[in-house]
Amino acid sequence: MTLLQSTLLQDKVAIITGGASGIGRVTAELFVKEGASVVIADMARKEGNELVEQIKGQGGEAFFQYLDVCNERDCAALIDTTLQRYGQLDIAFNNAGIFATPALTEDQGLGLWRRVLDVNLTGVFNCMVHELRAMKSRGGSIINTASIAGLSGTPGSSAYCASKHGVIGLTKSAALEYGKQGIRINALCPGLVATPMTQGPESSFSNRMIDMAVNNAALRRQAEPEELAQMALWLASDKSSYVTGAQFVVDGGATA
16 A cells, blocks of 8 residues: 655655654655655664564665664764765654653652653753754754643642753754754643553553543543654745744643
8 A cells, every 4th residue: 555645744844753653653654645755763673673564565764773862972973874875854843752650759759750761852862963954054954842831730749840941942042043043942741642651561650640631631541652753844834934943732721
């Protein structure tokens, strides 16, 4: 079966970190349908390569690159390989992230604190450094996955909240720095999304936490990954050509 392609991202090249599952996977599939060539960057080799084969089997263009966002060399290699293969980088969706089992601040421990900040915040920084250098000559769109936890506090999640607040601050500062080069940088702030990170076998979310989040949302349900992917698509495309330095909340009204 051949993908029915649209043209919102025709001839664009996009990198998606955390692209092998959840929001990243669905976004990769959508970007390809809209005409982009997509680099799936993730630590999950099996799932990433399976997604690439699926995309190619449907007539799309993609390849997998192993990426640990905490490893600056991996981030540099990701951009270098992308440029060698396609000669350009137009879109970067910095979506890789982790959650942690809820605990009081005094009980989280320095090891957990460092791990969450390293992946969720330093990982975004590591990727952005090389993405920005690649985009300076032609412009582009960078989308950083933050969270509604980056807009307010959440008991039991001080490290996660700190990391996501940091992503929003990093996004705004970099947007001010690189607007003259035609690079737009925005943050995506999901509420609860039905992904493996929130509901898979290794999830730190309890049923009670999910129920509380659903009851707190005006729409009284979780988001589907496709609903976040549609916002990422808009931010990646020229439809949002005058949008930068902003955060976009997709939470079913939970922060209203």
